[in-house]
Amino acid sequence: MRSFAYKRVSDVATAIAEVGGDPGSEFLAGGTTEVDMLRIRVARPRRVVDINDLPIAAIEDLPDGGLRLGGLARMSDVAAHPAVRERYPVIAEALEKGASAQLRNMATMGGNLMQKVRCSYFRDVDQACNKREPGSGCAAMNGFNRTHAVLGTSEHCIATHPSDVAVALTTLDAIVHLRGPDGSRTVAFDDFFPLPGNTPDREHPIxxxxxxxxxxxxxNPAARTSHYLKVRDRQSYEFALASAAVVLRIERGIIAEARIGLGGVATKPWRARHAEAILTGAPARRAAFEDAAVAELADAVPRSMNSFKITLAQRTMVRALETVESKRGRGGNA
Structure with missing residues (x-):
């Protein structure tokens, strides 16, 4: 690990000024990802600015029935919050399946969105990686790519986005609030994670x-019976091979609204808009679920070791849809 300076701050304006005025400085929150990046020499800041004392950790009700989750809210606090569990179980489930209890107690919501990919080539500074070193190539293309993406890829990067809760949040059309040297602004959640294209090193519009x-x-009242399904190699807090976040509004057996996010198979939290369009107005039945899943994965681009993810993602989506339909059928609007 390279040496670096450290400073702890207690107000937002100071934090922004300290980092914004120094290209060699970075924010440090829970550190569950950043410390790893420092250890393996992927992150090389001159200084880290500890923001854990900033007053942006609250979980607050909004007038319209929505929620505002502070950037420094701990994953464990959000997952356990009564309003989250009641109104957005898909968020609580994604958080609980995303990391061990120890990590959830430290990791923050904002940090989770900013976490780096788990691609082994990105994390090995001796390997070619366009995300870490633009123009160096992508070793995963012809390497071990079993866990890599089949959706949203480019010739420059096929790394899978690692966050679970981001899949749930993209399904719910969340909004990211930012504050920086030029003031405050908001970014639609889907826009917060650009596709790699020719610039895979640009992971966020920040x-x-x-x-x-x-x-x-x-x-979103329909989110009260939402669901997050995660399929992985082992149940002990492994990253997703495929996952699905589902929200359905069903009226008299017909799907009035469908919201679906996919994880583990794409370079960003993937909004399954093709599937949503097919399902809207269709009967809430397995045949419709299967048709939608096939359509969503039609443009998938597998590599040498990960073609199985296409079928796995389809089955994961169908199972998640069936789970939500079953919940609504027992006590909802089906």
Whole structure:
């Protein structure tokens, strides 16, 4: 690990000024990812600015029935919050399946969105990686790519986005609140994670010195019976091979609204818009679920070791849809 300077701050304005005015500085929150990046020499800041004392950790009700999750809210606190569990179980389930209790107690919501990919080539500074070193190539293309993406890829990067809760939040049309040297602004959640394209090193539309102050989750009554399903090699807090976050509004057996996110198979939290369009207005039945899943994965681009993810993602989506339909059928609007 390279040496670096450390400073702890207690107000948002100071934090932004300290990092925004120094290209060699970075924010440090829970550290569950950043410390790893420092150890393996992928992150090389001159200084880290500890923001754990900033007053942006609250979980607050919004007037329309939505929620505002502070950027420094701990994953464990959000998952356990009564309003989250009641109104957005898909968020609580994604958080609980995303990491061990120890990590959830430290990791923050804003940090989770900013975490780095788990691609082994990104994390090995001796390997070619366009995300870490633009123009160096992508060793995963012809390497061990079993866990890599089949959706949203480019010739420059096939790394899978690692976050579970981001899949749930993209399904709910969350909004990211930012504050930086030029003031405050908001970014739609789907826009917060660009596709790799020709610039896989640009993972977020955040300027240097901008800070995630909150994540806004709009009200959605249908989300009360939402579900997050995660399929992985082992149950002990492994990253997803495929996952699905599902929200359905069913009226008289017909799907009035469908919201679906996929994880583990794409370079960003994947909004399954093709599947949503097919399902809207269709009967809430397995045949429709299967048709939608096949359509969503039609443009998938597998590599030498991960073609199985196409079928796995389809089955994961169908199972998650059936789970939500079953919940609504027992006590909802089906």
């Amino acid at each position: 300027a240097h010195g901008e800070l995630i102050t909150a994540i806004e989750v709009p009200a």
